[in-house]
Amino acid sequence: MIEIALAALLLVQEPPSDEKIKQLIDQLGADYEDERVAARKELEKVGAPAEPHLVDALTKEDYRIRKGCLELLTILKSQKAVERASGIFRSATEEKTVRESAFSYLRVTGKPAEDVMIEALDSAETGWRREALLHLTEIKSEKCAEKVAALYDKETDKALKETAFQCLQNVGKPAQPFLLKLLGSQDATVRKGALAGLKKIGATGDEIFEPVSKLFLIESDPQTLAEATEVLKTGGEKSIPIYLEGLRSAQEIVRVESINGLRTLKPDSALEPLAKLFETDGSEKVREDAAAAVEQYGAKAEDALVRAFDNANAKVRWRALVGLQTIKAEKPYARIAELFRNDKDPDVHKKAFDYLKAMGARAEKELLIALKDEMKEIREQAIDALGGAKCEAAIEPLLDLVTDLDENIRTRAMGALCRIGPKAIEAAKAAAEAKKIKPKARDLIIAMYHQEEVEGILLKLMSKEGGTGYYDGQFADLDKFGRERAMPVLVKIATDREHKLRVETANQQQMKELAIMAVGVLGGADQATALEEAMKANAPVAEEHEEFVISLYRLGRKGPYEALLKQVTKDVEAELKKDHKGEAYGMLFTAGKLQARVGERAPALASYERLAKVLEEHKQTREEIYADSLYNIACLLALMGEKTRAVEALGRAVDAGFKDRSWIEMDRDLASIRDDAGYKALMADAKRFERKLPD
Numbered sequence: 001m002i003e004i005a006l007a008a009l010l011l012v013q014e015p016p017s018d019e020k021i022k023q024l025i026d027q028l029g030a031d032y033e034d035e036r037v038a039a040r041k042e043l044e045k046v047g048a049p050a051e052p053h054l055v056d057a058l059t060k061e062d063y064r065i066r067k068g069c070l071e072l073l074t075i076l077k078s079q080k081a082v083e084r085a086s087g088i089f090r091s092a093t094e095e096k097t098v099r100e101s102a103f104s105y106l107r108v109t110g111k112p113a114e115d116v117m118i119e120a121l122d123s124a125e126t127g128w129r130r131e132a133l134l135h136l137t138e139i140k141s142e143k144c145a146e147k148v149a150a151l152y153d154k155e156t157d158k159a160l161k162e163t164a165f166q167c168l169q170n171v172g173k174p175a176q177p178f179l180l181k182l183l184g185s186q187d188a189t190v191r192k193g194a195l196a197g198l199k200k201i202g203a204t205g206d207e208i209f210e211p212v213s214k215l216f217l218i219e220s221d222p223q224t225l226a227e228a229t230e231v232l233k234t235g236g237e238k239s240i241p242i243y244l245e246g247l248r249s250a251q252e253i254v255r256v257e258s259i260n261g262l263r264t265l266k267p268d269s270a271l272e273p274l275a276k277l278f279e280t281d282g283s284e285k286v287r288e289d290a291a292a293a294v295e296q297y298g299a300k301a302e303d304a305l306v307r308a309f310d311n312a313n314a315k316v317r318w319r320a321l322v323g324l325q326t327i328k329a330e331k332p333y334a335r336i337a338e339l340f341r342n343d344k345d346p347d348v349h350k351k352a353f354d355y356l357k358a359m360g361a362r363a364e365k366e367l368l369i370a371l372k373d374e375m376k377e378i379r380e381q382a383i384d385a386l387g388g389a390k391c392e393a394a395i396e397p398l399l400d401l402v403t404d405l406d407e408n409i410r411t412r413a414m415g416a417l418c419r420i421g422p423k424a425i426e427a428a429k430a431a432a433e434a435k436k437i438k439p440k441a442r443d444l445i446i447a448m449y450h451q452e453e454v455e456g457i458l459l460k461l462m463s464k465e466g467g468t469g470y471y472d473g474q475f476a477d478l479d480k481f482g483r484e485r486a487m488p489v490l491v492k493i494a495t496d497r498e499h500k501l502r503v504e505t506a507n508q509q510q511m512k513e514l515a516i517m518a519v520g521v522l523g524g525a526d527q528a529t530a531l532e533e534a535m536k537a538n539a540p541v542a543e544e545h546e547e548f549v550i551s552l553y554r555l556g557r558k559g560p561y562e563a564l565l566k567q568v569t570k571d572v573e574a575e576l577k578k579d580h581k582g583e584a585y586g587m588l589f590t591a592g593k594l595q596a597r598v599g600e601r602a603p604a605l606a607s608y609e610r611l612a613k614v615l616e617e618h619k620q621t622r623e624e625i626y627a628d629s630l631y632n633i634a635c636l637l638a639l640m641g642e643k644t645r646a647v648e649a650l651g652r653a654v655d656a657g658f659k660d661r662s663w664i665e666m667d668r669d670l671a672s673i674r675d676d677a678g679y680k681a682l683m684a685d686a687k688r689f690e691r692k693l694p695d
Contacts, residue, residue: 015046015049016042016046016049018053021043021046021049021050021053022053022057024039024042024043024046024050025039025043025050025053025054025057025060025065025068025069026065027039028040028043028057028062028064028065028068028069029060029062029064029065029068036064036068039068040068040071040072043072044072044075047076048076050072050076051073051076051078051080052080054069054072054073054076054078054081055069055073055078055080055081055084057069058070058081058084058085058088059084063094063095063097063098066088066098066101067095067097067098067101069081070085070088070098070101070102070104070105071101071104071105073085073105074101074104074105074108077108077109078105078109079109079112081105082106082109082112082113082116085102085105085106086102086106086113086115086116088102089102089103089106089116089120090116090119103120103128103131106135107131107135110138110139111139113135114136114139114141114143114144115143117132117135117136117141117144118132118136118141118143118144118147120132121133121144121147121148121151122147126157126160129151129155129160130159130160130163133148133151133160133163133164133166133167134163134167136148136167136171137163137166137167137170137171140170140171140172141171142171142172142173142174143174144167144171145168145171145172145174145175145178146174146178148164148167148168148171148175148178149168149175149178149181151164152164152165152168152178165182165190165193168182168197169193169194169196169197169200170197170200172201173201173202173203175197175201176198176201176203176207176208179194179197179198179201179203180194180198180208180211182194183195183211183212183214183215184214184215188220188221188224191215191219191221191224192221192223192224192227195212195215195224195227195228195231196227199227208231209231209232209234209235209238212228212231212232213232213239213242215228216228216229216231216232216242216246216254216257217242217245217246217249217254218249218251218254219251219253219254220251220253222253225253225254225257226257229257229260229261232261233261233264236265237265237267239261239265240262240265240267240269240270242258242261243258243259243261243262243265243270244258244262244269244270244273245258246258246261247259247262247273247274247277252283252285252286255277255281255283255286256285256286256289259274259277259286259289259290259293260289262274262293263292263293263296266296266297268300270293271294271297271300271301271304272304274290274293274294275290275294275301275304275305275307275308277290278290278291278294278304278308278316278319279307279308279311279313279316284315287315287316287319288319291319291320291322291323294323295323295326295327298327299327299329299331301323301327302324302327302329302331302332305320305323305324305329305332306320306324306332306335308320309335309339314343314345314347314348317339317343317345317348318345318347318348318351321336321339321348321351321352321354321355322351324336324355325351325354325355325358330359333359333362333363336352336355336356337352337356337363337365337366339352340352340353340356340366340370341366341369346375349375349378350375350377350378353366353370353373353378353381353382356370357381357382357385360385360388360389361389361390361391363385364386364389364391364393364394367382367385367386367389367391367394368382368386368391368393368394368397370382371383371386371394371397371398371401376406376409379409380408380409380412383398383401383409383412383413383415383416384412384415384416386398386416386420387412387415387416387417387418387419387420388416388419390419390420390421391420392420392423392424394416394420395417395420395423395424395427396427398413398416398417398420398424399413399417399427399428399431399436399437401413402414402417402428402431402437402441402445403436403437403441410441414441414444414445414448415448415502417445417449418445418446418448418449418451418452419449419452421449424445424449425445425446425449428441428442428445428446429442429446447488448502450485450486450488450489451489451492451502452502452503453481453485453486454478454481454485454486454489454490454493455489455493455501455502455503455511456503457477457478457481457486458478458493458511458514458515458518459503459505459511460477461474461475461514461666462505462507462510462514463660463662463663463666464662465659465660465662465663466506466507466510467660467662467663468507468510468513468514468663469663469667470517470597471635471667471668471669472668472669473668474517474521474668475517475518475521475522478490478518478522479522483522486518486522487519487522487523487527489515490515490518490519490522490523490527491515491519491523491527491530491531493511493512493515494512494515494516494519494530494531494534494544495530495531495533495534497538509543509544512544513543513544513547516531516544516547516548516551517547517550517551519531519551519555520547520550520551520552520553520554520555521551521554523551523555524555525555525556527555528552528555528556528557531548531551531552531555532548532552532557532560534548535548535549535552535560546564546590546593546594548560549561549564549594550594550597550598553598554598561594561598564590564594565591565594565595568587568590568591568594569591571583571584571587572584572587572588572591575587576614581614581618584614585611585614585615585620585623585625586625588607588608588610588611588614589607589608589611589625589628589629591604591607592604592605592607592608592611592629592632593632595607596608596632596635596636601636601639601640602640604632604636605633605636605637605640608629608632608633608636609633611625611629612626612629612630612633615629621656622656622657624657626656626657627653627654627656627657627658628653628658630649630650630652630653630656630658631649631650631653631658633649633653634646634647634649634650634653634670635667635669635670636669637649638669638670638671638672638673639669639672641672643672643673643676644676644678646670646672646673647673647676647678647679647682648678650664650670650673650679650682651678651682651688654682654688654689655688659689659690659691661683661689664683665683
């Protein structure tokens with residue numbers, strides 16, 4: 001039984017004879033369809049062994065046999081019938097369905113069918129032209145470029161024309177001359193596609209620079225223009241003449257791109273054309289871009305911008321003023337002053353004033369004139385500017401404004417007088433004596449003067465980064481200014497939570513704490529009472545509570561200090577026993593701060609050193625409190641004469657995150673180590689003061 005089964009299997013697997021295959025091929029031309037279908041199925045089963053016979057049969061007279069053989073060769077993806085199938089397809093006398101089968105066969109043969117597919121581009125059949133284009137695109141034919149370009153030029157079918165264009169974009173370098181020609185198309189999509197095709201085939205800037213330059217000058221499509229601009233950028237200075245010509249383009253987007261190109265290269269030859277465009281162009285965007293480009297020339301642009309003052313367009317005059325202010329030009333001062341006095345346009349008038357205002361004392365004459373300007377805003381700013389410039393010539397006009405009907409003008413005038421300083425204060429006293437101003441106004445001017453002076457002194461006690469602290473002799477300048485004058489201001493800042501500062505600062509809390517500290521150093525019993533009442537009103541949540549306690553201690557009222565220190569010391573031990581010790585860190589720091597500020601240096605040093613050790617043990621050395629503790633240790637050691645240890649602790653503080661170099665330089669606690677070589681080396685090492693971004 002096994003032998004019979006094997007014999008049967010071998011019989012089934014054995015391919016039919018050549019004679020049998022030929023018979024099946026002849027059956028493809030049978031009169032009855034079922035016979036033709038049966039033959040086709042059998043030949044499909046035969047597969048590759050039938051291939052040579054199918055190729056030979058392409059010469060049979062019966063068109064049905066030829067058609068059937070081509071269909072089977074297509075299924076087999078045979079490469080052996082390309083020549084004969086090409087001949088069949090080319091034959092004008094061949095039956096159409098056979099030609100279609102030949103074309104279908106050639107369509108799957110890839111590169112070997114390249115030549116005949118190129119010929120098919122001339123076919124009258126739209127479908128054949130389309131499929132030929134797809135075939136040539138797929139095989140990335142380079143031989144077809146000229147023929148595809150010709151088809152694109154004459155093709156009337158829109159979809160087919162697009163297919164031809166896509167083919168051109170993918171056939172490589174041979175398509176370059178045709179794509180360059182298409183840059184002149186009336187269709188923006190075609191121009192854009194041509195540029196994309198040139199980029200895809202690797203056309204270099206030198207090869208396409210000239211035709212793309214021509215396109216750039218007339219392009220109206222933003223995307224296409226952007227692509228053209230990218231090509232021009234590769235030309236560097238060679239692009240300058242193109243950009244200069246582009247400034248004269250009728251297309252706004254071309255003028256804008258030309259300006260941008262010239263801004264990048266900034267050739268001297270472009271300054272005058274850009275300035276002319278700024279003065280004359282009808283587009284606000286073009287004028288703005290041109291003005292920004294002119295500004296880039298700095299001092300070289302001054303004359304061109306000043307020339308724009310004669311322009312009939314007020315917007316041009318206004319923008320010229322902006323440009324001159326941007327480049328900080330001082331030479332055209334006289335022309336701008338003239339413009340301020342004479343220009344009738346309110347925006348130009350205001351912008352000219354902005355320039356003059358920024359000049360400070362130099363613009364004294366014009367600022368004095370501005371005190372009587374029709375625009376209230378200008379009058380107000382002129383008052384402020386004269387005060388800021390400490391212009392003594394403005395004292396009398398400002399005193400006149402102290403009686404102005406407008407409250408805001410009056411307040412600003414008094415503020416300006418207080419900023420001018422002692423001469424203005426004396427003039428205010430004399431004016432009150434002469435009954436030119438009311439005594440109340442005089443007193444307010446004096447109070448404002450005292451406030452600004454005191455606040456200014458406090459502001460100088462902050463580092464550039466807004467840091468502050470305490471050291472002996474810190475408030476010497478306030479003492480010099482006069483305790484009787486300074487104290488009312490200090491108490492007001494220290495105790496009145498609604499008090500508004502006159503100086504501009506982002507660190508109002510530090511100003512408040514400095515004022516409390518200053519009262520503790522310079523004040524007496526009356527001030528102690530005021531501090532105590534303020535502390536009670538705000539305790540225990542006020543941020544400045546510790547400063548209140550320390551200042552009261554200095555003023556002889558030690559109870560709050562002793563109570564707070566006792567409570568903190570007790571709470572530290574309890575908090576250190578907890579899993580989360582954050583509260584303990586803060587309490588230890590507070591203990592050290594309290595002890596250090598009242599002069600108990602040894603206990604303070606012990607508190608800070610214990611805190612540093614605890615933080616190290618719990619790997620919390622990246623916390624800000626760690627760096628601050630090390631810094632305070634350095635200060636205490638320096639005050640105690642341990643210079644070497646102080647320098648070492650300061651270095652550790654800096655490395656741990658204390659980067660406020662200007663405060664280190666200000667802090668007199670470190671005076672004893674200023675000449676130490678280690679201190680000098682640390683302060684000279686800029687890298688150690690660089691702030692690192694958090695991980």
